[in-house]
Amino acid sequence: MGTVTVEKGRYVPKGAFHQIEAGTPIHDESGTLCGVTKPRNMTYMHSYGGEAPFFQAVSEKARLLATRCDNPACAGKGTMYLPFRVYCPDCLAKMTVVDVTDVVNKVATIYTYIVTERSGAFNTLEKPIRFVDVAFPGTAFGTLLKGYMVGPGQPAIGKRVVPVFRTGAPAYNIQDLAWALEGTTADQLPKGFTFSR
Amino acid sequence: MIRFSDRQLRIPKQSRPVYLVTAGMSQFGRAFPARKTEELCIDAFVMAAEMLGMSPAELKTYIQMGLYGHFADHFGDQLLGEAVIHDRLGLDPLPGLGVKTGGATGGYTTLAATMAIASGQADCVLAMGWERMDEVPTDEGNFLISCAADKDWETFLGQIYTGYYAPMAQRYWQVFGKREPSFRETLARIAVKHRGYARFNPFAHGAMKITIDDVLKSPVVADPLRALDACLMSVGAACCVICDEATANEIHKRAPHMKPLRIWVGAGTHTLRPADRRDMDIPLLPNETAEQYKDLEQRFPGADRYPGFTGFLAARMAAFYAYGMTGIKDPTVDLDLVELHDAFTISDVQTYEDVGIRPYGEGRTYVESGDCYHTNPHTGLPGKLPSNLSGGLIGCMHAVGATGIMQIDEVAMHLWNRHAEVHGAPARWKAFGKEKPADWTDLQVKGAKRGMAVSHAGVGSHVTATILMDPDALLKKEGC
Numbered sequence: 001m002g003t004v005t006v007e008k009g010r011y012v013p014k015g016a017f018h019q020i021e022a023g024t025p026i027h028d029e030s031g032t033l034c035g036v037t038k039p040r041n042m043t044y045m046h047s048y049g050g051e052a053p054f055f056q057a058v059s060e061k062a063r064l065l066a067t068r069c070d071n072p073a074c075a076g077k078g079t080m081y082l083p084f085r086v087y088c089p090d091c092l093a094k095m096t097v098v099d100v101t102d103v104v105n106k107v108a109t110i111y112t113y114i115v116t117e118r119s120g121a122f123n124t125l126e127k128p129i130r131f132v133d134v135a136f137p138g139t140a141f142g143t144l145l146k147g148y149m150v151g152p153g154q155p156a157i158g159k160r161v162v163p164v165f166r167t168g169a170p171a172y173n174i175q176d177l178a179w180a181l182e183g184t185t186a187d188q189l190p191k192g193f194t195f196s197r
Numbered sequence: 198m199i200r201f202s203d204r205q206l207r208i209p210k211q212s213r214p215v216y217l218v219t220a221g222m223s224q225f226g227r228a229f230p231a232r233k234t235e236e237l238c239i240d241a242f243v244m245a246a247e248m249l250g251m252s253p254a255e256l257k258t259y260i261q262m263g264l265y266g267h268f269a270d271h272f273g274d275q276l277l278g279e280a281v282i283h284d285r286l287g288l289d290p291l292p293g294l295g296v297k298t299g300g301a302t303g304g305y306t307t308l309a310a311t312m313a314i315a316s317g318q319a320d321c322v323l324a325m326g327w328e329r330m331d332e333v334p335t336d337e338g339n340f341l342i343s344c345a346a347d348k349d350w351e352t353f354l355g356q357i358y359t360g361y362y363a364p365m366a367q368r369y370w371q372v373f374g375k376r377e378p379s380f381r382e383t384l385a386r387i388a389v390k391h392r393g394y395a396r397f398n399p400f401a402h403g404a405m406k407i408t409i410d411d412v413l414k415s416p417v418v419a420d421p422l423r424a425l426d427a428c429l430m431s432v433g434a435a436c437c438v439i440c441d442e443a444t445a446n447e448i449h450k451r452a453p454h455m456k457p458l459r460i461w462v463g464a465g466t467h468t469l470r471p472a473d474r475r476d477m478d479i480p481l482l483p484n485e486t487a488e489q490y491k492d493l494e495q496r497f498p499g500a501d502r503y504p505g506f507t508g509f510l511a512a513r514m515a516a517f518y519a520y521g522m523t524g525i526k527d528p529t530v531d532l533d534l535v536e537l538h539d540a541f542t543i544s545d546v547q548t549y550e551d552v553g554i555r556p557y558g559e560g561r562t563y564v565e566s567g568d569c570y571h572t573n574p575h576t577g578l579p580g581k582l583p584s585n586l587s588g589g590l591i592g593c594m595h596a597v598g599a600t601g602i603m604q605i606d607e608v609a610m611h612l613w614n615r616h617a618e619v620h621g622a623p624a625r626w627k628a629f630g631k632e633k634p635a636d637w638t639d640l641q642v643k644g645a646k647r648g649m650a651v652s653h654a655g656v657g658s659h660v661t662a663t664i665l666m667d668p669d670a671l672l673k674k675e676g677c
Binding site: 026028032034035038046048051055075081082083085089111112113114115116118119120121122123125129131132133142143144145146147148157171173174175 | 200230231274334336337338339340341342343347348349350351353354355356357358359360361363364365366367368371418419420470471472473474475476499506
């Protein structure tokens with residue numbers, strides 16, 4: 001498996017990044033050739049750019065960062081954003097990064113949800129997946145946040161949830177942030193997850 | 198809060214009248230292992246020529262530019278597929294342009310086509326859309342579709358679009374549907390209707406004679422949505438030819454049986470991530486007042502934000518612009534039929550509200566009243582505003598890049614009064630390897646003069662509302 005570092009501003013891939021595999025013919029019942037398979041295994045090197053502080057805080061520090069527009073000339077001044085946005089959607093000023101872990105711990109509520117046994121290829125979440133969209137009532141957040149639930153219980157609109165973080169074995173993607181029903185105890189969380197620190 | 202400037206709410210105006218002169222489609226299917234995408238596009242183009250009584254070569258002499266709608270390069274494993282189709286249609290070295298706006302690709306391709314004509318960039322263009330969704334296993338297809346969500350904030354969550362779409366349905370189900378079994382049954386009626394209408398459409402591949410009970414007992418995809426509530430995953434192509442008035446008149450002289458139709462496209466967008474939807478006032482359509490929504494939250498507890506997850510702002514804006522362009526005041530009065538983007542039964546209901554067929558919260562009554570049927574099941578009389586007589590995405594197809602154009606084509610067939618001929622011809626059923634049902638029914642909307650097709654992307658990132666009108670039945674005489 002390949003790994004990547006950044007050196008002097010460039011991606012430096014090391015190791016195996018693709019395995020070459022021959023295709024195979026596709027015939028119909030009569031033996032007539034219809035086509036050919038094209039197997040491929042590729043790895044992208046993807047930048048989190050200005051959103052990297054959010055993912056680093058989630059995966060390494062068990063903290064939740066948001067952004068806030070502090071531009072005094074902006075009609076939306078004071079609005080908070082989670083999903084974390086680098087620039088204000090109204091004035092395009094670079095926003096201030098704020099740690100919202102404590103406030104989210106107190107107010108996060110399920111706005112809507114779905115439970116499904118379905119997933120696409122490459123899914124690594126345990127099924128059934130409990131998708132939750134989380135609201136932050138009574139705050140300056142103008143947004144909701146999509147995630148998934150772990151721990152005991154089932155989601156319902158209006159239920160209080162708290163963020164939990166997969167700092168034990170982080171994947172460094174949004175899966176490292178999950179939500180547990182308020183009242184869930186540490187021993188009820190899946191391995192690798194923790195409450196905020 | 199989204200705030201609009203007056204400039205942003207300006208009603209678009211075509212600089213000269215724009216016409217739709219012909220349309221064509223390939224057969225739609227779950228898979229066509231023995232046919233390449235370009236073969237399906239050629240099928241659609243050949244049908245468009247045949248509709249005019251022309252040879253493909255003759256029709257090509259009018260075309261000055263190709264507008265191509267293709268959602269997912271990943272599916273066909275072909276970047277710049279537009280260039281392949283353009284070449285196979287023999288349209289090089291004319292200009293060609295690709296359009297990608299998810300599920301609304303067909304609608305936006307048509308928008309680009311109307312813009313090309315209205316601006317004078319061209320006098321006659323081809324709008325062609327297609328999708329190839331059969332060349333990867335279904336779960337990999339689901340993964341590829343999930344890549345149309347935000348790759349950092351959503352895609353890693355299950356790699357399946359259901360996880361992003363169905364929570365919106367859940368919110369609507371609980372807030373506006375109040376989790377009522379009767380509403381669940383209403384949703385099932387939509388699935389029965391669309392799969393049933395598809396039985397009379399030889400192009401369709403989701404035709405089924407089913408009951409409400411069948412829908413309610415089909416496997417749960419994500420509660421409250423079941424397998425028969427969901428749209429199809431399809432392969433196929435659809436096209437239309439759009440031109441200026443002089444060209445339309447010239448073509449009409451050669452094909453007097455095909456009256457050119459006026460066409461306008463209103464378009465809107467909204468956040469790719471539903472999470473980013475900020476609360477705002479409901480933008481009103483001509484048949485609405487702010488007063489009627491003052492007690493919305495009292496009537497529907499939980500309807501505390503707009504659009505929240507219960508409405509599609511992009512659809513509302515597309516309708517706002519389209520109605521403004523065409524003079525539509527009330528779609529249930531001014532239109533004769535619609536084709537809506539029924540990705541799921543519940544999103545069909547949401548769209549009734551977004552485009553003003555019913556006020557917010559009351560979408561279900563469009564079905565329950567019988568207004569949405571070809572023949573109202575309660576009265577036996579024609580439905581007030583029949584919807585998705587093609588079978589829609591649930592019954593006919595969802596070959597993403599082609600879908601919006603298929604919808605426009607299907608509306609046009611009614612306005613040309615050629616629905617029965619196109620859908621009932623035994624030769625077409627035979628050519629598609631299908632048996633025409635013994636109870637085949639002519640779904641032509643008699644005397645149809647105006648129709649609308651709504652093309653919609655994903656969780657509502659892009660939507661178009663395309664209006665077609667018989668030029669002798671315009672609602673707005675001034676300007677374009």
